[in-house]
Amino acid sequence: MHIFTVSIYLPPMSQKPVLHTLLSPRLIDLYDAANSIVVIIDVFRATSTITTALYNGAQKVIPVASVDDCISIGKSLQAITAGERDGKIIPGLQYGNSPAEYPRSFIEGKTLVLTTTNGTRLLHMALDNGADEVITGSFPNLSAVCNHLIQKGKNVILGCSAWKDRFNLEDTLFAGAVINHIKDHFTIHCDSSLMAEDMYVLHKNDMYSFIQKTTHWHRLAAYGLEKDLQYCVTPDVANVLPLYKEGALIRG
């Protein structure tokens, strides 16, 4: 009688963390923020400006929901205050939302208090939903975001700030870019993520011309901000990681 010893290789159960894409702040409660890193995405222009300010040496960026908070915190910290509505600096604040306003020669070592319509709001919603960690992302810091998410190995929500709760393309394209770069490290069963990656792959080689079809482009280009918008879809030109800690975004 022969006895065979059979060795069977059983690969370890998949332990990949889960990635979802949130297309509108209105849907945030459908996802498990408490067990996720939430990436706040507001390509035009809050999160592009935040990473640019930190890349150029800002000490921190304090995102606030209201203009009143912006003014009072700015005063108490002797900080720079910034915010726009409809392409103009809000009365009572000092600067606007353009990344071009924050070169190293101006922002290095300073604190920026920033209020915006969509990105700031989603960031506070993520905190209210108990997000495990909050970072911000946009094309200028694409690689820093991807590397961080791979390295942490936690669940991820790619949070598109949208436009007053309406779906927007530019934030979705950035979510798609992240997915395209890191998908092998995550479990992705999420139609929003499938769509976002498809849209990114479809348009990655004509990004600048495609983005000119979006509603937000038409809104901002009317204020003469084409150069800003071109910068905001350029990968890795301000490649640091804005990480939310104790009320402010700092270099992570």
Next chain:
Amino acid sequence: MHIFTVSIYLPPMSQKPVLHTLLSPRLIDLYDAANSIVVIIDVFRATSTITTALYNGAQKVIPVASVDDCISIGKSLQAITAGERDGKIIPGLQYGNSPAEYPRSFIEGKTLVLTTTNGTRLLHMALDNGADEVITGSFPNLSAVCNHLIQKGKNVILGCSAWKDRFNLEDTLFAGAVINHIKDHFTIHCDSSLMAEDMYVLHKNDMYSFIQKTTHWHRLAAYGLEKDLQYCVTPDVANVLPLYKEGALIRG
């Protein structure tokens, strides 16, 4: 002295109606339902089943929000009751949500009372938001929907029923198919619509294989419904127009 008379041709102001795509029922209040035709889209499978039943001669389909309503209205009208949860007929009801259950030999001349998770809910939300007109759409009646929208010349909301408020691909692909066919007749400044058409054009020639990547496919295919799902993405196989009138969907 010379006097020049200059004739300037001024084209008439664009009078095209406006088209938007709604990606989740949760966002319905962002759009002007009261001045629009709302197209309820629930490709897998409510609106595919509704058009199939009407195409095969059903007198009307009554969409109801709750199982209790389904049972009581079914009794009082001596009608067929139908509804599923998790791929099984709901206890107390007679039939399921599959279009294959409603051939002419069975449904002709009868009334169907139907409850579903997503499509029925969005339909009632559209009515609650004062929609000017409610119709239903899915691939089996693609041409009927397109022809109706062109002929009416009113504002349109393509309403994706989604999955428990989460974005889904199959409803978005149908919205994209409609846009691809009728966009010349409408003003479209809406990122959701741009995306939906892009996704449709990208996948119209591999619809059946692409749709197998969606989360809803995985959910339903587990119940052995692949044939149903294939039917639900086939254009114009039950090409009538379900129009909501006095509490029921009838052939419009």
